[in-house]
Amino acid sequence: xxxxxxxxxxxxxxxxxxxxxxxxxxxxxxxxxxxxxxxxxxxxxxxxxxxxxxxxxxxxxxxxxxxxxxxxxxxxxxxxxxxxxxxxxxxxxxxxxxxxxxxxxxxxxxxxxxxxxxxxxxxxxxxxxxxxxxxxxxxxxxxxxxxxxxxxxxxxxxxxxxxxxxxxxxxxxxxxxxxxxxxxxxxxxxxxxxxxxxxxxxxxxxxxxxxxxxxxxxxxxxxxxxxxxxxxxxxxxxxxxxxxxxxxxxxxxxxxxxxxxxxxxxxxxxxxxxxxxxxxxxxxxxxxxxxxxxxxxxxxxxxxxxxxxxxxxxxxxxxxx
Amino acid sequence: xxxxxxxxxxxxxxxxxxxxxxxxxxxxxxxxxxxxxxxxxxxxxxxxxxxxxxxxxxxxxxxxxxxxxxxxxxxxxxxxxxxxxxxxxxxxxxxxxxxxxxxxxxxxxxxxxxxxxxxxxxxxxxxxxxxxxxxxxxxxxxxxxxxxxxxxxxxxxxxxxxxxxxxxxxxxxxxxxxxxxxxxxxxxxxxxxxxxxxxxxxxxxxxxxxxxxxxxxxxxxxxxxxxxxxxxxxxxxxxxxxxxxxxxxxxxxxxxxxxxxxxxxxxxxxxxxxxxxxxxxxxxxxxxxxxxxxxxxxxxxxxxxxxxxxxxxxxxxxxxxxxxxxxxxxxxx
Numbered sequence: 314x315x316x317x318x319x320x321x322x323x324x325x326x327x328x329x330x331x332x333x334x335x336x337x338x339x340x341x342x343x344x345x346x347x348x349x350x351x352x353x354x355x356x357x358x359x360x361x362x363x364x365x366x367x368x369x370x371x372x373x374x375x376x377x378x379x380x381x382x383x384x385x386x387x388x389x390x391x392x393x394x395x396x397x398x399x400x401x402x403x404x405x406x407x408x409x410x411x412x413x414x415x416x417x418x419x420x421x422x423x424x425x426x427x428x429x430x431x432x433x434x435x436x437x438x439x440x441x442x443x444x445x446x447x448x449x450x451x452x453x454x455x456x457x458x459x460x461x462x463x464x465x466x467x468x469x470x471x472x473x474x475x476x477x478x479x480x481x482x483x484x485x486x487x488x489x490x491x492x493x494x495x496x497x498x499x500x501x502x503x504x505x506x507x508x509x510x511x512x513x514x515x516x517x518x519x520x521x522x523x524x525x526x527x528x529x530x531x532x533x534x535x536x537x538x539x540x541x542x543x544x545x546x547x548x549x550x551x552x553x554x555x556x557x558x559x560x561x562x563x564x565x566x567x568x569x570x571x572x573x574x575x576x577x578x579x580x581x582x583x584x585x586x587x588x589x590x591x592x593x594x595x596x597x598x599x600x601x602x603x604x605x606x607x608x609x610x611x612x613x614x615x616x617x618x619x620x621x622x623x624x625x626x627x628x629x630x631x632x633x634x
Numbered sequence: 635x636x637x638x639x640x641x642x643x644x645x646x647x648x649x650x651x652x653x654x655x656x657x658x659x660x661x662x663x664x665x666x667x668x669x670x671x672x673x674x675x676x677x678x679x680x681x682x683x684x685x686x687x688x689x690x691x692x693x694x695x696x697x698x699x700x701x702x703x704x705x706x707x708x709x710x711x712x713x714x715x716x717x718x719x720x721x722x723x724x725x726x727x728x729x730x731x732x733x734x735x736x737x738x739x740x741x742x743x744x745x746x747x748x749x750x751x752x753x754x755x756x757x758x759x760x761x762x763x764x765x766x767x768x769x770x771x772x773x774x775x776x777x778x779x780x781x782x783x784x785x786x787x788x789x790x791x792x793x794x795x796x797x798x799x800x801x802x803x804x805x806x807x808x809x810x811x812x813x814x815x816x817x818x819x820x821x822x823x824x825x826x827x828x829x830x831x832x833x834x835x836x837x838x839x840x841x842x843x844x845x846x847x848x849x850x851x852x853x854x855x856x857x858x859x860x861x862x863x864x865x866x867x868x869x870x871x872x873x874x875x876x877x878x879x880x881x882x883x884x885x886x887x888x889x890x891x892x893x894x895x896x897x898x899x900x901x902x903x904x905x906x907x908x909x910x911x912x913x914x915x916x917x918x919x920x921x922x923x924x925x926x927x928x929x930x931x932x933x934x935x936x937x938x939x940x941x942x943x944x945x946x947x948x949x950x951x952x953x954x955x956x957x958x959x960x961x962x963x964x965x966x967x
Binding site: 629 | 739
């Protein structure tokens with residue numbers, strides 16, 4: 314196992330290098346930050362000085378190598394705007410987004426898997442059809458619309474839940490968490506439900522399709538003939554067989570939510586990474602954008618490694634090589 | 635001899651969009667203690683459905699619409715799903731055709747055997763269950779069973795997997811094992827081994843076997859009695875020797891004639907029964923075999939013949955079996 318992880322780390326380094334190069338070039342061509350940063354009445358000399366101070370006067374490849382050199386020391390650059398290390402800025406915001414993504418994923422999994430199973434076991438029942446139609450809505454409705462609707466219903470009309478912010482937080486190991494306080498949980502519910510919707514629907518459909526196929530297999534019939542109860546056949550014999558695609562999707566979705574919760578965070582004024590990145594893109598705050606994308610790439614690499622390890626536990630025929 | 639299983643007028647139909655498929659239509663037979671009953675017939679004759687019906691393991695759109703299944707004199711038809719669950723794998727078990735698909739690929743075979751024991755012996759200790767699993771694997775001829783309990787199905791060959799399946803089927807010393815084409819997916823050399831193993835173990839444990847197959851050679855070698863099925867109906871039943879050497883029904887005669895022989899003239903073309911089995915969706919009104927029969931008469935196309943006794947425990951469902959026996963030539967006219 315250790316060997317596999319080491320080999321994966323090596324592969325990840327290559328992936329990260331490729332990502333960094335791509336991101337760097339793309340950010341470079343997207344605009345000149347000096348024009349935004351310099352005051353409108355700055356003279357050309359002042360602009361040139363600023364450009365030099367930020368290291369933007371050098372050719373692209375020199376800037377890139379400089380960036381790599383610093384990155385190896387854990388320094389992904391200083392924010393032009395906030396004048397703080399980009400990594401620090403991102404890590405400050407990350408717990409909020411992480412918490413949101415975790416909550417959304419948990420909701421999607423604990424509802425998605427049972428709903429998918431129910432819809433597969435009795436496909437002709439009314440409730441199964443209702444689940445499937447519901448999942449279709451879940452997939453088709455845009456997240457921002459769902460978010461706005463939830464605010465309208467539960468915050469504005471009913472007044473049950475708050476519509477913005479993180480609420481009260483509790484510090485554990487110096488990191489503030491919302492889910493440890495009742496007020497924080499109330500603030501978490503609407504944004505995490507908004508984010509969960511699409512993924513829940515996806516998991517329902519995936520589980521249902523997998524279940525329906527697996528339930529026709531001989532080994533399911535053989536288990537029945539052994540005298541195993543229907544419940545155990547479904548939740549043990551069949552479920553383990555369909556978990557591979559489900560785990561894959563859960564992993565990718567978790568990464569996706571973590572990295573791209575921007576819209577939802579904006580709607581609910583959730584102080585997470587997404588908002589920081591949007592602001593940084595507007596201000597052409599290159600180091601933050603680059604650092605953010607690098608961190609996202611690292612997160613995806615880690616999630617995929619975990620998913621691959623999970624495969625080997627789910628299916629003995631899969632061996633990591 | 636006492637019958638442990640009596641199937642009476644069993645009807646299992648499939649209600650499909652195209653119509654009602656009468657997969658098993660008014661089938662009756664008995665299985666005696668410690669005997670091997672062979673059920674033969676071609677694909678789609680209703681053999682497997684008969685087997686699954688005995689365990690009431692028919693999935694929709696299939697349904698047992700009529701009949702009785704007396705197991706030790708106790709009718710299984712009115713039993714609830716939970717009562718059936720306690721019988722399945724415990725008193726009556728089953729072996730499937732394809733050992734490659736009957737074991738769950740993501741669980742160790744140890745888990746799958748132990749589960750079969752545990753589900754019917756909830757109070758048995760872990761060690762006892764393990765011990766019994768090892769003994770079972772040993773009895774079906776799997777070398778170093780202690781180690782192999784930890785292996786997954788894909789680490790076994792087809793023949794070995796079928797041995798594991800047999801071990802699971804015999805885990806609770808059932809009174810009856812329904813073997814649904816247990817050797818069809820195996821090499822010929824492995825077939826004989828697996829069949830002998832089944833025969834030996836069932837004799838040791840005193841289980842009866844229903845051996846479902848399309849292979850006349852296999853039943854001839856294994857079974858005490860043979861039942862022949864055609865298009866959802868049983869057409870002939872009798873002791874193995876009688877069926878093999880003194881077949882009465884034209885379909886049975888055809889089946890026996892189409893067994894390839896290695897001795898004698900081998901340049902002769904292998905006999906085949908002309909035509910194919912009719913669709914179960916629209917069976918001809920009379921005898922379903924009439925369109926393919928070399929000896930059919932007018933009545934065959936109008937009425938279904940009843941069973942007639944032709945010898946000790948030997949019954950046939952044919953209007954013309956006497957004519958066939960007297961003089962096969964006369965049939966042609």
